[in-house]
Amino acid sequence: MSGYAGALLTLLAINVVFAYGTFLPMSAGQLNLGAAGFIAVGAYISAFLSNSGVPLYISIPCAAVFAGCLALIVSIPVLRTRGIYLALATFALGQVVQATFLNIPMFGGAAGYPVVEHINSFAIVCTAALVVAVSALIFATRFGISVVAIHDDERVADLMGLNTRAFQAAAFSLGAAVAGIGGALYAHHYSFIEAQQFGFGLSITAVLYVIFGGTQTIVGPLVGAAAFTLLPEIARASQEWRYVLFASVIICMMAVRPQGLVTRASLRRLFEGRARG
Amino acid sequence: MGSIYAMIAVALTLSIGVINFLNFSIPGVFMVSAFVVWIVMQLTGSWLFAFLLALLVGGCLALLVERFTWSWLNNVDPFVPLVSSMAFLMLFENWALTMWGSDLKTLPSISAADVRIAGTVISLPQLAALLISISLAVALRFVLTQTPVGRALRTISEDKEVASILGINVNRTVRILFVVSALCAALAGILFSVSYRQVHPFMGEIIGLRGISAMVIGGMGNVWGAIIGGILIGLGEVAAINVFGADFVDIVIYGTLLLILTVKPEGLFGAPVSGRGRV
Numbered sequence: 334m335s336g337y338a339g340a341l342l343t344l345l346a347i348n349v350v351f352a353y354g355t356f357l358p359m360s361a362g363q364l365n366l367g368a369a370g371f372i373a374v375g376a377y378i379s380a381f382l383s384n385s386g387v388p389l390y391i392s393i394p395c396a397a398v399f400a401g402c403l404a405l406i407v408s409i410p411v412l413r414t415r416g417i418y419l420a421l422a423t424f425a426l427g428q429v430v431q432a433t434f435l436n437i438p439m440f441g442g443a444a445g446y447p448v449v450e451h452i453n454s455f456a457i458v459c460t461a462a463l464v465v466a467v468s469a470l471i472f473a474t475r476f477g478i479s480v481v482a483i484h485d486d487e488r489v490a491d492l493m494g495l496n497t498r499a500f501q502a503a504a505f506s507l508g509a510a511v512a513g514i515g516g517a518l519y520a521h522h523y524s525f526i527e528a529q530q531f532g533f534g535l536s537i538t539a540v541l542y543v544i545f546g547g548t549q550t551i552v553g554p555l556v557g558a559a560a561f562t563l564l565p566e567i568a569r570a571s572q573e574w575r576y577v578l579f580a581s582v583i584i585c586m587m588a589v590r591p592q593g594l595v596t597r598a599s600l601r602r603l604f605e606g607r608a609r610g
Numbered sequence: 611m612g613s614i615y616a617m618i619a620v621a622l623t624l625s626i627g628v629i630n631f632l633n634f635s636i637p638g639v640f641m642v643s644a645f646v647v648w649i650v651m652q653l654t655g656s657w658l659f660a661f662l663l664a665l666l667v668g669g670c671l672a673l674l675v676e677r678f679t680w681s682w683l684n685n686v687d688p689f690v691p692l693v694s695s696m697a698f699l700m701l702f703e704n705w706a707l708t709m710w711g712s713d714l715k716t717l718p719s720i721s722a723a724d725v726r727i728a729g730t731v732i733s734l735p736q737l738a739a740l741l742i743s744i745s746l747a748v749a750l751r752f753v754l755t756q757t758p759v760g761r762a763l764r765t766i767s768e769d770k771e772v773a774s775i776l777g778i779n780v781n782r783t784v785r786i787l788f789v790v791s792a793l794c795a796a797l798a799g800i801l802f803s804v805s806y807r808q809v810h811p812f813m814g815e816i817i818g819l820r821g822i823s824a825m826v827i828g829g830m831g832n833v834w835g836a837i838i839g840g841i842l843i844g845l846g847e848v849a850a851i852n853v854f855g856a857d858f859v860d861i862v863i864y865g866t867l868l869l870i871l872t873v874k875p876e877g878l879f880g881a882p883v884s885g886r887g888r889v
Contacts, residue, residue, distance in 0.1 A: 364689045410872035417632050418875045420689070421826060425868040428819070432860030442857075533815060537696050544693045574708055580701035584678050587694040 343454040345562040346461035347519050351535075352542040352554035353468050354512030359540075359548050360472075361504035362484040363412075364420040367427025368512050368539045373434055373531035374400045375513025376520035381440070383450040383521070392450075393460075393517045400513025404506040412501050427536050435528040445527030452521035460518060464511055465555060471507070472551045480504050484548075512539075541583050547593020556595050612844020613736075613743040614805075617798035618821025619828060619836035620747065621791040627831025628767040628787055634695040635675045636795045637818020638702030643668045643799035644809045645706055648715050661800050668796025669789045671702075676788040680781075699814065706811040717807040735805040742801065746794065747837045754833070759786060767831070820847075823867040829877025839877070 351372065358365045379396035383389055411422045440446045471477055482490040483497050491497045520526045546557025565575040586594075618640060625633045643664040650660035675698050679691040754760035762783045765773040774780050802817065803809055824843045828835025843863060850862040870877065 364692070411868075414871055414875055417626070417630070417692075417830075418871055420632070420692070421822065422868060422871040424819075425823070425864045425871060428864035429861055429868060432858070432864065436857045436861065533819065534700070537700060540693060541697060541700075544690070574704075576700055576704035577708060580697045580704065583697040584694055584701065587690055587697070588678050591690045 339454045341562070341566060343457050343522060345559060346454075346458045347515055347522070348542065348558040348562050349461045349555055350464050350511060350515035350518060351539045352546070352558040353464055354508050354510075354515055355536075355539040356543045356548065356554040357468065357508035357511060358501075358505045359508075359543055360477075360484055361480045361501050362487065363423075363501060363505060364540070365423045365505070365508060366420050366533070366536050366540065367423035367425070367430070368508070369531040369533065369535040370427035370430030371400045371404060371509040371512035372516035372519070372535065373430055373526075373528065374403055374509075375516030376526045376531070377434055377440055377446065377516075378513070379517030380446060380448040380520045380526060384448065389450055389452060389521065393514060393521075396517040397510040397513045400516070401506045401510030404509030405502060408502040408505045412498065412505065424533070424536070427531075427533065431528055431531050434531070441527075443528065445525055448520045448524045448526060450521055451524060452518065454522075457518050457522060460514065464514060468511070469551045476500070476503070541579070544593060545583060545586060547595040549592065549597045550595050550600055552600070553593055553595045557593070560594070611847065612841035613739040614798045614802050614817065614840070615821050615824045615843045616743045616837045616840025617739075617746065617794050617801070618818055619824035619840045620743075620750065620833055621794035621798070622821060622825045623828070623831055623833060623836040624750075624787060624791040624794070626825070627833075628763050629680070629770075629784060631679070631691055632695070632822075633675070633679070633788075633791065634692065635671070635679075635698035635702070636791065637814030637821065638699040639668050639671050639675075639792045639795040639814075640799040640802070640818055640821075641706065641809070641811065641814035642671060642702050643796035644803040644813065645710070645715075645811075647800055647803040648717055648809045651717055664800050665793055665796050668792045668799070672788040672792030673785065675792075676785055680784055680788070699818075703811050703814065710811070712811060715809045717803055717809070735801065739801040739805055742797065743837060743840070746797070747833050750790075750833050759783065763787060820863065823863055826867055827870055827877055832877065835877055 351368065354371065355365055355368045375396040378399045379389075379392045382392035382395055387395070407426060411419065411426065414422050434440055435443055472480075479490070479495050479500050482493070482495065483500055487497055516531075542557040542561055543554045544557070545560060546553035546555065561579055565578060618636060621636045621639075622633060625631050646664040646667050647660045650656070650663055654660075675695060678698070679694045752760075754763060762773065762778045765776065765778055766780055766783060770780060798821075802813070820843055821840065824839035825836050826839070827842060828837070828839025846863065846866070847859055850859045854862065
């Protein structure tokens with residue numbers, strides 16, 4: 334594999350992990366505008382642990398657990414809110430986390446934090462594949478069905494005896510853990526992190542990947558992240574035009590097909606058509 | 611600074627209050643209109659022309675955003691218009707970045723005169739910003755309570771379908787709402803460019819996101835609340851710089867936002883039960 338293809342594949346894998354981190358809460362009906370906060374937590378925790386001599390196969394899971402636990406703790410107050418309030422609360426949370434890391438001298442503050450331990454592309458792609466597989470597995474279980482039910486109608490799900498609060502907290506924390514893994518991969522691959530990278534823009538980008546791909550199915554985020562990592566490369570767009578293109582495509586897409594590229598119905602059509610033919 | 615947050619908060623609170631839609635493109639409109647002022651000043655040097663064109667561009671952008679987030683998006687997941695407006699913010703920012711680069715652009719000073727009130731130096735544009743934002747709130751209050759358009763808007767905020775049955779042209783009224791709220795944002799952009807004499811592609815993200823906090827603190831959908839929230843954020847920022855240092859401003863502001871959202875989500879001045887805001 335050439336260096337270029339390798340770099341692209343790595344970027345794709347990291348973006349896919351970010352997308353799933355946003356997708357998990359969104360599948361339970363929560364718009365998470367603070368994914369960057371959890372990505373930052375994962376990146377800094379794993380970087381710190383590995384810099385103090387902890388091997389990667391321990392530090393990355395630690396980062397995920399830490400981000401997940403943080404999400405679980407904050408989910409208690411944050412998930413009391415609904416709809417737009419919830420989106421704003423996650424947004425505020427992301428900003429607070431970013432500002433906090435910006436002010437911790439141990440992590441270099443605004444100057445950034447170098448990461449010694451490097452992780453190669455192959456391991457990143459494997460981890461991303463694992464994340465996708467585990468997410469798919471989760472969604473094939475009772476948990477996944479319950480989460481989708483909550484997304485479709487929270488009140489009915491509650492009436493059917495589901496503990497909606499617990500499921501929502503679980504989806505939120507799982508998403509945060511996945512975002513933490515993504516952050517850790519990012520930190521170890523690029524060997525340098527600074528808090529400014531984990532701003533509102535990153536959270537929005539992750540949300541847009543998911544929305545573009547579609548929130549109804551497990552393959553949606555994968556398709557969305559892949560489309561937005563690969564298409565600009567094919568179009569050979571420069572860094573700035575890439576975002577202009579990205580935003581324009583999203584806007585038009587939302588106007589024409591607001592449910593996203595891949596829906597339950599379209600998947601059913603695809604597979605049933607194949608079975609018949 | 612507080613009055614600029616206040617005006618952005620007013621712009622946001624209008625669309626939240628009436629159609630329950632958080633318009634993330636408002637910070638983008640704010641930035642673009644400040645840029646328009648800068649460009650016109652580069653080309654012609656006429657302040658008046660710059661201001662008028664900035665307002666015009668702001669209004670046109672609002673119509674564009676309205677097309678893509680409201681007109682064509684009925685009966686979809688409630689967060690789809692929100693996501694679309696975020697994409698607009700991204701579009702505006704990166705478009706400005708490609709056109710004019712990421713350097714800080716500086717503007718000439720409009721007036722050298724400073725006013726001294728009790729030993730504190732206040733520049734004339736800053737004083738004007740405060741006065742304009744307060745008179746804007748008074749004017750909006752008047753429009754909302756006393757005019758047919760205001761009555762139509764308040765009906766729509768109660769129930770869109772009923773408003774439609776009562777013979778209100780909902781789409782036209784909402785279009786007016788978008789333009790008015792964008793004009794508030796454009797005005798904030800103009801005042802910013804005059805007071806601080808600098809523009810930057812990502813200034814909308816920094817200032818506009820503070821405007822969102824101001825809106826929440828004041829209570830979503832409440833015009834006076836937005837003004838007071840904006841001024842509180844401005845004062846709180848200065849206080850935080852003095853007490854904790856400049857690095858901790860964001861923690862203080864967004865920490866407060868988080869606290870208010872979880873403890874008292876209706877804001878300081880909102881109606882007690884406000885899943886949907888009122889104007």
